[in-house]
Amino acid sequence: MQKVISATVEGFQCTGFEMNSILTGYARVKAKWKGIPSNTASFINQDFWKTDLSKYNNVTVFLAPGVMEVLGRKLENELPDETRVIACRFPFPDWTPTATEDEGLDQTWAYDMDAIRKLSTQA
Structure with missing residues (x-):
């Protein structure tokens, strides 16, 4: 959730998904x-695996390496071409940054999702 707060300081409107209600609170x-308005940084106690992410054009993830491949498929299916995805600590195994x-x-x-899609169609 720190990434959400940091991004709002840089001027982004952010939504953070967290399944642990204590961490969400x-x-x-x-x-x-920190004085960040709730319309700038919102935190949702919800499983993002069950959430349609198609309305987002910037996504930051910090997940274990074992789920990155599955997450990559979800993001490829849902995100618009102009979306930028930032992976922290663990990269997507099949994507070229x-x-x-x-x-x-x-x-x-x-x-960048448009580059990811272009590379996947060339493979």
Whole structure:
């Protein structure tokens, strides 16, 4: 949820999904304490696996490596071409990043959905 708060500071409107209601509540309190309006950073206690993500054009994920391949298929099916996906700590195994930053535990990978789709149709 820290990524949601950090992104709002940079001017993004963000939605964070968390299945643990305690962590969702903590994120809401932390955002309020930092003065971030709820219409800028919202936190939803919901399973994003069951959520249609097609309305989002920026997605940041921080999940275990074992689910990244399955998540990649979900994102390919739902996200618009202009979407940028940022993966924190663990990359998508079958995607080629547009950019990468930092290294080790702080490494992030940026992927553009239109480029991902073009590469998958060439394969």
